Amino acid sequence: MGFLEALSISKVFGGVAALDHVDLSIKEGEILGLIGPNGAGKTTFFNVLTGLYKPDKGEILFCDQRIDGLAPHEISSLGIARTFQNIRLFTHMTAMENVMVGRHCRTQSEFFRTIFITPSFRAQEQAIQKSARELLHDVGLLDRGNALAKNLPYGEQRRLEIARALALEPKLLLLDEPTAGMNPSESEDLMRLIERIQKRGISILLIEHQMRVVMNLCHRVIVLDYGAKIADATPAEVQKNPAVIEAYLGTSAHA
Amino acid sequence: MKKGAWFGGVALLLVVPYFLQTTSFAFVIRLFGIAGLYMLLALGLNLVIGFVGLLDLGFMAFYAIGAYTAAILAIHHVPFVLCVLAAILASTAIRVIIGFPALRLRGDYLAIVTLGFGEVVRLILSNWDGLTNGPKGLPRVGETIPPASLFGFTFSTNLHYYYLILVCVLGAIWICERLNHSRVGRAWVAIREDEIAAELMGVEVTKQKVVAFALSAVFAGLAGAIFAHWEGFVTPESFTFWESVLLVCAVVLGGMGSITGVILGALCIVMAPEILRSALGSSFANARYLLFGLSLILMAIYRPQGIWPSRRRTLELRPLEPEDAPQETLYDAEQK
Amino acid sequence: MILQQLVNGLTLGSLYALIALGYTMVYGVLLMINFAHSEIFMAGAFVSLMSYKKLSTFLPPTEAFVAGILISFLFCAALAVVIERVAYRPLRRAARLAPLISAIGVSIFLQNAVFLWISDQSIAYPQAFEVKHFQFLGAQMNTLQLLILGVSLTLMLVLQFFVNKTRLGTAIRATAQDATTASLMGIPVNGIIAITFFIGGALGGVAGALNGMYYGSIKYNMGFVPGIKAFTAAVLGGIGNIPGAMCGGLILGVLESMVAGFIPNGSDWKDVVAFSVLLLILLFRPEGLFGRRVPDKV
Numbered sequence: 001m002g003f004l005e006a007l008s009i010s011k012v013f014g015g016v017a018a019l020d021h022v023d024l025s026i027k028e029g030e031i032l033g034l035i036g037p038n039g040a041g042k043t044t045f046f047n048v049l050t051g052l053y054k055p056d057k058g059e060i061l062f063c064d065q066r067i068d069g070l071a072p073h074e075i076s077s078l079g080i081a082r083t084f085q086n087i088r089l090f091t092h093m094t095a096m097e098n099v100m101v102g103r104h105c106r107t108q109s110e111f112f113r114t115i116f117i118t119p120s121f122r123a124q125e126q127a128i129q130k131s132a133r134e135l136l137h138d139v140g141l142l143d144r145g146n147a148l149a150k151n152l153p154y155g156e157q158r159r160l161e162i163a164r165a166l167a168l169e170p171k172l173l174l175l176d177e178p179t180a181g182m183n184p185s186e187s188e189d190l191m192r193l194i195e196r197i198q199k200r201g202i203s204i205l206l207i208e209h210q211m212r213v214v215m216n217l218c219h220r221v222i223v224l225d226y227g228a229k230i231a232d233a234t235p236a237e238v239q240k241n242p243a244v245i246e247a248y249l250g251t252s253a254h255a
Numbered sequence: 256m257k258k259g260a261w262f263g264g265v266a267l268l269l270v271v272p273y274f275l276q277t278t279s280f281a282f283v284i285r286l287f288g289i290a291g292l293y294m295l296l297a298l299g300l301n302l303v304i305g306f307v308g309l310l311d312l313g314f315m316a317f318y319a320i321g322a323y324t325a326a327i328l329a330i331h332h333v334p335f336v337l338c339v340l341a342a343i344l345a346s347t348a349i350r351v352i353i354g355f356p357a358l359r360l361r362g363d364y365l366a367i368v369t370l371g372f373g374e375v376v377r378l379i380l381s382n383w384d385g386l387t388n389g390p391k392g393l394p395r396v397g398e399t400i401p402p403a404s405l406f407g408f409t410f411s412t413n414l415h416y417y418y419l420i421l422v423c424v425l426g427a428i429w430i431c432e433r434l435n436h437s438r439v440g441r442a443w444v445a446i447r448e449d450e451i452a453a454e455l456m457g458v459e460v461t462k463q464k465v466v467a468f469a470l471s472a473v474f475a476g477l478a479g480a481i482f483a484h485w486e487g488f489v490t491p492e493s494f495t496f497w498e499s500v501l502l503v504c505a506v507v508l509g510g511m512g513s514i515t516g517v518i519l520g521a522l523c524i525v526m527a528p529e530i531l532r533s534a535l536g537s538s539f540a541n542a543r544y545l546l547f548g549l550s551l552i553l554m555a556i557y558r559p560q561g562i563w564p565s566r567r568r569t570l571e572l573r574p575l576e577p578e579d580a581p582q583e584t585l586y587d588a589e590q591k
Numbered sequence: 592m593i594l595q596q597l598v599n600g601l602t603l604g605s606l607y608a609l610i611a612l613g614y615t616m617v618y619g620v621l622l623m624i625n626f627a628h629s630e631i632f633m634a635g636a637f638v639s640l641m642s643y644k645k646l647s648t649f650l651p652p653t654e655a656f657v658a659g660i661l662i663s664f665l666f667c668a669a670l671a672v673v674i675e676r677v678a679y680r681p682l683r684r685a686a687r688l689a690p691l692i693s694a695i696g697v698s699i700f701l702q703n704a705v706f707l708w709i710s711d712q713s714i715a716y717p718q719a720f721e722v723k724h725f726q727f728l729g730a731q732m733n734t735l736q737l738l739i740l741g742v743s744l745t746l747m748l749v750l751q752f753f754v755n756k757t758r759l760g761t762a763i764r765a766t767a768q769d770a771t772t773a774s775l776m777g778i779p780v781n782g783i784i785a786i787t788f789f790i791g792g793a794l795g796g797v798a799g800a801l802n803g804m805y806y807g808s809i810k811y812n813m814g815f816v817p818g819i820k821a822f823t824a825a826v827l828g829g830i831g832n833i834p835g836a837m838c839g840g841l842i843l844g845v846l847e848s849m850v851a852g853f854i855p856n857g858s859d860w861k862d863v864v865a866f867s868v869l870l871l872i873l874l875f876r877p878e879g880l881f882g883r884r885v886p887d888k889v
Contacts, residue, residue, distance in 0.1 A: 050455055052451070052455070071454075071459075072451075072454045072455050073454050073455075073457050073458055073459045073460065076454075076455055076456060076457040077457050081455075081456070082455060084452070088449050088451070088452040089449075089452075090444070090445050090448035090449060090452070090453075091448060091449075092444075092448060092567065093441070093444060093445070093448060093567055094567050094568070094569075094570070096570050096572070097441055097444075097567060097568070097570075100438075100441055101441050101442065101445045101453065101456055101458065102456050102457070103438075104438060104441070104442055104445075104456065104457045104458050105456075105457025105458070106457075107438055108438075109437065109438045109439050114433050114434060114437045114438075114439065115429070115430055115433050115434075117433065121437070124438075125436075125437070125438075128438070129570060129571075130579070133572065133573075133575060134575060134579055134580075134581075137574075137575050137580065137584065138581060138584045138585045138586070139584070139585055139586045140584065140585075140586040140587070142572060142574070142575075143572070145570065145572040146569045146570060146572060148567065159586060162585075164456060165456075167456075168456065168457055189586065189587075192586075192587070193585045193586050196583060196584075196585045197585060304688075308687075308688065310688055310691055310692075312695075356874040356875070357873075357874060360873060360874075360877060362687045362688065362691070363622075363623065363624045363691060364873050364877060366624070366691060367624065367819075367822060367826075367869065367873065368869075368870060368873050368874065370819065371819065371823075371866045371869045371870050371873075372866075372870060374819065374862070374866050375863055375866045375867065375870070378860075378862055378863045378866070379863065382856075382859045382860060382863075496815065500695060500699065503692075503695070507688075507692055511688075542703070542707060544699055544702075544703040544706075545699075545700060545703040545704060545707060547696075547699060548695075548696045548697065548698070548699030548700030548701075548702075548703060549696065549700055550696070551692055551693065551695060551696025551699065552677075552678050552693050552696035552697060552700070553696075554692075555678075555682060555685075555689045555690070555692045555693040555696065556678075556681045556682060556689075556693065559685065559686065559689055
């Protein structure tokens with residue numbers, strides 16, 4: 001049937017409806033934008049989608065499998081990976097190690113093979129390192145591989161977080177404000193990066209505040225306000241939607 | 256540490272004690288043996304505190320479970336190897352049973368649960384006279400814990416036990432090193448760094464915590480079984496909260512997560528009182544706890560990484576082979 | 592018999608409650624468990640005893656005792672504030688484990704300071720006034736129990752009033768809810784935290800003095816077990832919840848007394864009861880009786 005279908009998702013925190021019967025679906029290969037004023041529930045939706053919260057009502061189907069109620073690591077291994085609004089790298093690990101952790105759910109350990117350094121263990125370690133090197137090369141960070149994540153400049157940290165998410169071999173990538181804090185030139189680079197990810201067959205759900213990014217990148221946009229969906233259309237249509245304009249500042253299309 | 260230094264050090268540890276046997280420094284052998292037991296414990300605890308980042312304040316309970324299990328079985332003439340296996344099994348099983356619910360708690364709560372459980376174990380050992388002979392300890396009058404024996408060889412002197420412990424410690428170091436540089440070790444450190452991010456990156460956090468928890472109990476059970484046979488005597492007073500605290504000190508002061516650091520920490524914990532005693536007289540030896548308390552505060556504030564901090568691994572970053580490099584990278588580094 | 596154990600339990604429980612308040616208030620504002628609090632309790636016992644001994648050379652015993660309690664009130668309050676400033680404040684932004692480790696360090700330091708410089712043995716705590724025993728509805732009671740109950744309940748009522756009806760109390764509650772916003776509202780957060788430690792320390796100190804009087808002896812390590820039990824009480828009531836800590840203390844005290852009174856060999860096993868209660872609550876209902884499960888924001 002569908003690729004990702006979220007049906008009537010509701011989530012309440014202490015009396016406040018963070019999400020209010022939200023329907024959201026993503027087609028395979030699509031870049032879907034998720035926008036809305038601050039506090040509209042976008043990151044909460046990500047958290048529900050990735051299993052950090054259980055929805056109070058509603059269900060989520062990913063490739064026709066119900067994923068609401070599953071543990072976060074199970075959802076990740078099914079093929080949904082994400083980045084975070086406030087970068088959450090493993091700060092005291094190197095860039096390489098951060099990406100290698102991303103390979104965790106695509107590999108397996110066996111205690112005795114680890115202890116006795118059997119050939120199969122060696123082979124797997126080398127494969128993990130090779131994947132990590134390839135991903136770092138892909139995002140232009142191979143020469144920074146042994147740097148501690150906390151020592152990387154902001155833009156590189158964002159790219160590292162994306163590389164780590166890609167290490168999970170996701171079918172769906174959730175990006176939470178990836179261009180936050182970036183100047184226009186950096187945002188351009190990141191936009192190109194996201195486009196290329198999509199060209200490789202990965203679908204993307206993108207939370208963004210910069211309207212330029214949303215307009216140029218997204219095939220479709222969903223707008224949330226006070227936890228409810230108020231629009232679901234192409235970027236051009238959404239831009240003209242009066243309810244959206246009212247919810248937002250209105251003339252923010254020039255971001 | 257360089258391989259040469261390692262081999263040199265191990266060679267010294269093997270050879271020197273043999274020659275110390277008949278000298279007036281023979282007591283050093285026993286001291287090193289005790290230090291070795293503490294190293295085993297500290298290495299185990301390091302998996303939980305150092306790698307995964309969980310505060311465990313009741314680790315001694317599992318040393319006690321191992322020791323008492325071995326003692327009770329040995330008194331009933333069970334062979335050494337089976338005593339050891341039973342001790343490890345008991346220790347690990349109970350650790351896992353407590354671990355599953357406890358490991359879902361956040362840091363400070365987990366600390367209190369481990370502390371509480373440690374006390375419960377000690378109280379049970381003190382009060383269940385039927386099984387453990389209470390505060391009087393085991394063995395009871397008229398019974399003995401026979402010395403350990405392996406393949407017909409009986410461990411009867413301090414030197415024998417020292418070598419046994421040395422082998423176990425080296426094995427433990429090997430296991431910890433291997434795990435550190437593997438998928439499991441990286442998962443543990445990721446959990447320590449950011450548990451939620453780790454879970455979202457596909458790490459089964461609770462399971463990995465339980466694995467660390469269980470493995471630490473294996474070390475504790477083994478150490479306990481050896482202790483019971485060597486000492487020939489176990490009482491609840493050997494396994495108090497303060498002993499657990501000393502172990503935490505060894506791990507934190509040594510350098511959380513750092514295998515070398517933790518070994519040094521354990522060595523300090525055991526050697527410091529002796530050094531203080533000979534340097535300052537026995538009344539000052541009691542000051543060791545005072546100094547440890549002070550050092551914990553100072554270390555937490557000024558050197559949280561420990562005496563010998565762990566370092567992350569530098570990996571080889573050779574450029575990709577042409578066939579591995581994609582046609583178009585996601586990011587155009589050349590443009591910068 | 593039940594009434595007897597109830598009276599014993601409430602007396603014991605009110606001591607636990609006083610100590611528990613220190614834990615719960617600090618946890619409320621700093622989200623940390625002050626491991627050193629049990630040593631403040633111990634310090635209260637020692638300070639009140641030493642003051643009493645000095646003062647009773649020129650004051651009548653009852654007055655000397657009261658003065659001793661007041662001195663331990665102030666001393667322990669100050670001690671708590673100093674500890675916060677020296678061992679915890681530098682670690683406000685540090686990794687999770689750091690303040691916990693520092694707190695353990697303080698605890699070890701204080702215990703061993705007393706061990707080394709005062710005594711490693713139990714010291715007798717003399718009776719400062721004549722304790723009258725009487726019967727009430729079949730239960731044996733004495734005036735000391737009434738004193739403890741009276742002092743504890745008074746202090747708890749004063750604290751409740753202070754926290755809920757005064758500006759300073761409101762500032763504390765605000766800081767506990769959200770320190771950042773509180774500081775934006777002009778509340779001096781560092782000062783509020785210091786005051787929280789002051790109050791918790793003072794109550795713990797008084798509990799120590801009363802405890803010494805009740806049991807007749809004190810020792811350098813007397814803080815450990817009551818500390819854990821008081822923490823259990825705080826968690827039982829919902830950590831961070833002030834009335835909860837009071838209820839939790841009383842409940843735990845009564846539970847312990849019932850076990851000691853009615854179960855064979857109960858007095859050996861009563862400590863196990865306290866720890867088992869702790870484990871069960873933490874494992875299965877960490878928010879306690881009166882707390883609410885609040886999910887963490889990600």
